[in-house]
Amino acid sequence: xxxxxxxxxxxxxxxxxxxxxxxxxxxxxxxxxxxxxxxxxxxxxxxxxxxxxxxxxxxxxxxxxxxxxxxxxxxxxxxxxxxxxxxxxxxxxxxxxxxxxxxxxxxxxxxxxxxxxxxxxxxxxxxxxxxxxxxxxxxxxxxxxxxxxxxxxxxxxxxxxxxxxxxxxxxxxxxxxxxxxxxxxxxxxxxxxxxxxxxxxxxxxxxxxxxxxxxxxxxxxxxxxxxxxxxxxxxxxxxxxxxxxxxxxxxxxxxxxxxxxxxxxxxxxxxxxxxxxxxxxxxxxxxxxxxxxxxxxxxxxxxxxxxxxxxxxxxxxxxxxxxxxxxxxxxxxxxxxxxxxxxxxxxxxxxxxxxxxxxxxxxxxxxx
Ligand code: SAH
Ligand code: SF4
Numbered sequence: 293x294x295x296x297x298x299x300x301x302x303x304x305x306x307x308x309x310x311x312x313x314x315x316x317x318x319x320x321x322x323x324x325x326x327x328x329x330x331x332x333x334x335x336x337x338x339x340x341x342x343x344x345x346x347x348x349x350x351x352x353x354x355x356x357x358x359x360x361x362x363x364x365x366x367x368x369x370x371x372x373x374x375x376x377x378x379x380x381x382x383x384x385x386x387x388x389x390x391x392x393x394x395x396x397x398x399x400x401x402x403x404x405x406x407x408x409x410x411x412x413x414x415x416x417x418x419x420x421x422x423x424x425x426x427x428x429x430x431x432x433x434x435x436x437x438x439x440x441x442x443x444x445x446x447x448x449x450x451x452x453x454x455x456x457x458x459x460x461x462x463x464x465x466x467x468x469x470x471x472x473x474x475x476x477x478x479x480x481x482x483x484x485x486x487x488x489x490x491x492x493x494x495x496x497x498x499x500x501x502x503x504x505x506x507x508x509x510x511x512x513x514x515x516x517x518x519x520x521x522x523x524x525x526x527x528x529x530x531x532x533x534x535x536x537x538x539x540x541x542x543x544x545x546x547x548x549x550x551x552x553x554x555x556x557x558x559x560x561x562x563x564x565x566x567x568x569x570x571x572x573x574x575x576x577x578x579x580x581x582x583x584x585x586x587x588x589x590x591x592x593x594x595x596x597x598x599x600x601x602x603x604x605x606x607x608x609x610x611x612x613x614x615x616x617x618x619x620x621x622x623x624x625x626x627x628x629x630x631x632x633x634x635x636x637x638x639x640x641x642x643x644x645x646x647x648x649x650x651x652x653x654x655x656x657x658x659x660x
Pocket of ligand 1: 359361398399400430431433451452455495529530608609
């Protein structure tokens with residue numbers, strides 16, 4: 293069998309190599325992999341970390357994903373939807389703190405009223421913050437027309453995690469009905485990309501019944517789809533969800549954590565120019581998890597701007613970190629913490645995915 297050190301000298305990684313790297317079980321090899329991925333990240337994007345202010349503006353959702361704490365049938369959740377004014381105040385807060393990018397995230401709704409509301413909200417944000425302000429949407433599956441309408445209104449990026457690229461596993465973690473279809477989600481991702489968004493996806497790591505082979509396929513799926521930005525992190529149980537009953541089928545948290553770091557590292561080797569977020573789910577397992585994600589090759593973090601009272605009602609999984617902190621200390625502590633690992637937070641800087649910029653140039657050349 294080839295050694296990890298040997299695989300890390302290669303320019304192209306085969307599926308077999310990816311499986312081997314994800315299967316690493318000794319700390320020295322893990323260290324080697326992470327060091328190489330960080331070297332690639334440092335060479336391509338520098339010691340820089342880009343910021344996206346996360347606004348979880350509503351927990352109303354029409355879906356029932358079996359893993360998610362805010363699924364429609366969880367009656368223990370108090371539902372909320374922030375007003376436009378409340379959201380605009382957060383945008384102003386972002387601007388005051390030199391954040392030039394936000395992510396608007398919520399449960400999934402697909403009615404006319406919701407569509408129009410988001411369109412006018414995007415326009416209102418652009419009016420307050422200027423046309424250059426970047427808005428990432430993470431609002432689930434929508435129609436082609438809706439994606440287009442929001443893009444035309446001024447949203448530049450869209451994040452829709454495929455959750456797993458394996459259809460059989462997708463079926464295991466979702467109800468079997470019309471609104472939870474793998475094929476529809478995949479089609480949506482393609483539509484988002486065709487519409488012109490910087491396109492983001494991702495998967496959960498350590499799901500019950502998920503294999504290393506599945507995860508290797510996920511990474512190759514992301515590469516094959518030519519994705520611009522990725523947010524992936526460990527699956528974490530929520531007690532009020534059907535999937536939490538399968539605890540015995542889960543790998544220990546520490547293993548999910550290390551596997552997530554290896555997923556980030558291997559993805560950085562496969563796609564040196566994309567933006568990779570170091571997720572809060574990592575930090576929920578270990579306080580330094582987000583920093584470790586950056587050290588494994590990620591280059592984006594998403595400080596949560598959602599007011600704490602709402603955040604407590606937006607628990608996708610248990611143990612979400614940062615619940616008791618106010619916004620200011622969060623940004624300030626973040627600046628210090630990131631400085632401690634030798635990285636610099638990039639205020640007043642969009643940090644668009646270089647992969648996207650290059651992809652667009654290539655596309656333009658083809659069509660000119
Ligand atoms: N409703 C939108 C966006 C909000 S959910 C959507 O589903 O696309 C955002 C992400 O949270 C999901 O894509 C999923 O990957 C993640 N998530 C949900 N429940 C989770 C859990 N129990 N553990 C880890 N991540 C979870
Ligand atoms: Fe709703 Fe998204 Fe949670 Fe699924 S993952 S239940 S779509 S919020």
